[in-house]
Amino acid sequence: MKDIRQHLVLCLFAGALAVAPGAHAQQSLLNVSYDPTRELYQDFNAAFAKYWTAKTGQAVTIKQSHGGSGKQARAVIDGLEADVVTLALAYDIDALHEKGKLIPADWQKRLPHNSAPYTSTIVLLVRKGNPKAIRDWNDLVRPGVEVVTPNPKTSGGARWNYLAAWGYALRQPGGNDASAREFVRKLFANVKVLDSGARGSLTTFTERGMGDVLISWENEAYLATKELGPDKFEIITPSLSILAEPPVSVVDKVADKRGTRSVATAYLEYLYSPEGQDISGKHYYRPRDAKVAARYAKQFATVKLFTVDEVFGGWQKAHATHFAEGAIYDQISVSR
């Protein structure tokens, strides 16, 4: 009898421990991110955990989840308990507000630089020796050039690819919406494989040997040449490209429910610290911090960049015009 009572007390105690979000409990965060940030956040998470323990005495474990940016946003809306999201484009985080009411509408104003702690751009990855002599965007629409890119419907990176090509065509002499549309149509007619995410496309191009050119995140292209050998691939930086700003946000509803708001906020702010900026530079993202950026300046080619706001009037507009159901991307993919 006594045994049972002891057991019961123990159970109750254990139960109370599990419920209390006390200061002694182990903190954990889930960072739901997009495809090519795996390596970046592996490094960053370790650095942040060390920093957080030194600062507060609390241990924190950070789990990460990766996939196509749109798919990841949908998973969070459908109930995946992400304390923070670090996605490929603002439109996907906007969806957390619009479809899920998980964050406030002005989420992008909460952190510096439109909540994008690092930037990147879109470059072209070709095989060693550049056998098809690809120098710029206009080489991608030549007949006989096989292009690999992820699907703009499912991949954030691919939307940047598409908009970069559109912006290039628009800024050519005599460029207008009609000529840009024709340019992008021709480009996508040359696409032989459309994977759902950037990492899938990278695999298709590098491991499966498909295509002459991969339209890629700059960081992903550098990673590929570093990991898979500079003797196999070359990076071609186009004359003009887009400034890709992958933003981050705390997911307010989840963080409040799980009692992780302070650590989640600190996690994102640490991305802006010199250490965080340095890690992003190491992983071939372009740091925002001028000092850190100067240190990494020579690893990037200089490229003229335009922003989504300048050319397309923001992501909501860009989405409605290009990627929504029946919009331009849908129209050009039918008339291949």
Added chain:
Amino acid sequence: MKPKQSSVLPGFGLTLGVTLVYLSVIVLIPLAAVFLKTTSLSFSQFWDIATAPRVLASYRLSFGASLLAAAINAVFGLMLAWALVRYTFPGKQMVDALIDLPFALPTAVAGIALTALYAKNGLLGQYLDPLGVQVAFQPLGVLVALTFIGLPFVVRTVQPILEDLDTELEEAAASLGAQRWQTFRMVVLPIVFPALLTGFALAFARAVGEYGSVIFIAGNVPMVSEITPLMIITKLEQYDYPGATAIAVVMLTFSFVLLLAINGLQAWTAKRTGREH
């Protein structure tokens, strides 16, 4: 067995009740939810989504490749089952176990393995490419993946029937002067045909809904190598739930009608050959 006899057996009410409840909970309610979701669309919206050119192209690929894959599996599955039942050979147990592997393997693993194999720098692809045969990232790749996942269905449905089939029947046919082909066509085939149809239907149904393995090998190019499940996923990723369910409803209806027809055909042939189940 005639239907009215079944009432003589005890437990008819109970088992039928359980059957209906179970079917409702496991199958009908989720499917009803799919149909319900589409009611937020007007009929013209539904029709526009379900008959968009890209979606039509995906039906052609999904249903065409699935039927073809099931047909290939019906032919080769029957041969495999025959070899396994009728002959003893070293490693037979191994072969028997191998057949179930497509069941057990996560579909994504199958898809990646097949893609790596058939890509133009892959183990098989490097020999096919000079011949001008491209499998990976082409509709042909879809067919290969669907054939892979469908094989066990045919073998496992035909095998028990062949095991029940006495060799005496074939011997009798032979002693009455039948050629080997005649024996096969007129004695063996009619007996296994209903089971073969079941296997075909199962392999087809599985192939139509298959996503994981196909997506890696298909190439997913609009109008060429997009399967219908991909169209559904694409809609979902744009938060277009009604659009996704609209395509799902078309798929379900198509599949149901085809399966019903195959079941009908099976019942008819079973009756004709006097082997009712």
